[in-house]
Each structure stands twice: as C-alpha cells, then as structure tokens.
Amino acid sequence: MTAHRAGVGNRLLAALPAADLGLLTPYFQKVSFEPDAVLVRSGEELDPVYFPHSGAIAFMLDMPDGQTVATTLMGREGALASFSVLGPSPSSVTAIARVAGTASLISAAKFRAAFAQSAAIRHVVQVHARAVLLQLQHVAACNALHRVDGRMARWLLQLHDRVPDDMLPVTQEALAQLLGVRRTTVTLTMSKLREVGAVPSDRRGFVEIDRARLEKAACHCYALMQRTIDQMYCEELAASPPAPGEQKMPAWSGAADRAFPR
C-alpha cells in the first residue's frame, strides 16, 4: 500500500510503504534552506541525500570562464544526491536553492543501506532517475533549438510549479544564471514577456506571472516534459515495485551519475 501522509511533502517518500519509509525516518534530519543557499558544490561528494518537501533547487553547471547555466530544477518530486546509491562520487554541478523550502536529509551511507534493503526505495529512485534524465534531455534540446523568450517562460513555469502563488521570488540575476545569458538579455526578454501580458510585473526580486499567457509564450518543451514526467510519476509511483527477478534495469548509467548529482 502506498499513501500520501500528512507531513510528507516529498513525492518519493510519500509513495513509499510505511515499512520502507521506516528504514529512513530514524536517520532523517529536517532542514530548511533559503534562496541562494548552496546545497552541494561542484567537486564535493554527493553526501548527504536531500528529500525536499517544498522549495526549488537549481542544478548549475559552472564553466571555467565563470559563466553558469542550469541543467535541471528540482522540487518535492526529487531527491538531491540520490545517485550516490551508485557509490561515492563527486558532484560536477552545483545545487543552489532558488526558492526557499524544507527537506529531510540523510547520510549517503544510511541511504545506500536502506536502498540495498528495500525494493520500494530502489523503485522510487529508478522512477526519479528516469524523470531527471528526461528533463536533462529536454533541456539540452531546448537550449540548442529554442529562443531565449520561450526558454525563460519555461523556467518561470517550472519555478511556478514549486511555489504556492503567482509571485515568483526570482531575481533577474538568478534568471540570467539559469539561462546562461547576460542580465541585459534577461531585461529585454522580460519586457517581451510583459508586452504579451505573461509577466504583469517584475520588481524587487519578484516576478508576477499570468500562467495561461506564460504557457502560450513558452516553447513546447515545458508541456511535453511536464506531461511525460507527471504521467510517469502517477503511473509508476502508484504501482508496486517489481518483484525480485523482474527488477527493471536502472535507466541511468555510471557515467550519468558522475555527470549529475542526483
């Protein structure tokens, strides 16, 4: 049986049967994080594992020339550093909180032990890993093929999915880092989105959005990506984990784990 429990905001934890969740809860530490908090730095070991209950965390690739670009965004559907189950490895991206939130954290060693013991934990990690890969593939395609206004609308929608209202606490500087563009490009793009009514206001670090209009301004990647991931979560997290012997092969590889810290 799986059930959403009061106080468990994280979708992966909420999908675990009580006995499997019980392998983790004695070791959990509840933490809160503020915007701009660095949860994992590039080069640091993937330890501990964070299960966000709220907020949004961006995964940033830092280039040698000082430029950054976001590879993915994670909220309560994810688990930061869950790829540490493949063995100790350094992160090659930096995880930065973009929207304040809370998380349960557990040491990578304790998480690995529970992962080895529980088919249900292995199952949710696999579903999550496939969702992360899908997001990475879409973001790579989007960065190569789509214009900056459509891409900015996509990031704003992804942030909106992780905040309670239409005021997004995000600065132009943070948007420039997410998109890997200059501040002036963000200012120009923001004015385009304002003209079509997708961003009614943008001041003092808050971007107000009109969701319906922003969806029209976004490239197709957002809808496609969210639909596929939502479907994957609804169908597969509700399903029982495969019986022993029927275990699906993980969708990730060691190489993917070295490249991305989940």
Ligand SMILES: [Zn+2]
């Ligand atoms: Zn796109």
